[in-house]
Amino acid sequence: MINPEYIGFIAATLTTSAFLPQAFKIWKSKTADGLSLSMYLVMGTGTLSWLFYGLLIESPSVIVANCISFSIILFIITFIIRSKM
Amino acid sequence: MINPEYIGFIAATLTTSAFLPQAFKIWKSKTADGLSLSMYLVMGTGTLSWLFYGLLIESPSVIVANCISFSIILFIITFIIRSKM
Structure with missing residues (x-):
């Protein structure tokens, strides 16, 4: 039997x-033109919910992924908001 | 205690x-110009691995999500490949 966490970390x-x-x-370009803020906000909230789910089911790969x-998406969101100001 | 599957389905x-x-x-536009095939191929393979992981840990929300x-990503990949031909 494969340890599911191996598959989880490949997926992550x-x-x-x-x-x-x-x-x-x-x-590189220092701009985020053309990117949809709403898409990344939905994706960010979703990722945060998966993180919470991972903590509840105690799944290392879901938590790490x-x-x-979420960190990468937060970085992208920050740039989109900054380039709108 | 919250049922983790509730959180999982919100995340999904x-x-x-x-x-x-x-x-x-x-x-709507019938084109996929500007979309990165490699990004969607990586995302598709990742999603398929998460699906396999969900089956192994028997998590309904991970499987459904x-x-x-994967279906949506496969649709996007099909359009990107078609618009390159």
Whole structure:
């Protein structure tokens, strides 16, 4: 039997790294033009809820994945709000 | 004590619906210009791994969330590949 956490950490690496190119692009260009604030707010709230779920079911991979994803999304949201000001 | 599955289904609704505006935009415009195929391939593989993880830990919310997300991502990938041909 496979330890589910191995699969969880593979999944975590993949879904987390999918956000990285967007974050790098913002970091390099210093703008977040064209990005939808509402999409990232919904995604951020969702990620925070998954983090809470991970804590409740005590799943290390769900906790780690959503901590990292939430940090990246928070970075993107900060840039979108800043570029609107 | 809160049933973790309630939180899981709230999280599932949020992270799944974050993909919907993009899918609707593609459906309406019939093009997927400007979207990164590699990002969606990574996201799709990640979602499929989370689905497998959900089956292993027998978590209804993780299974449902990733089934729906994977369907939406597959739709987006199909359009990106079609618009490249």
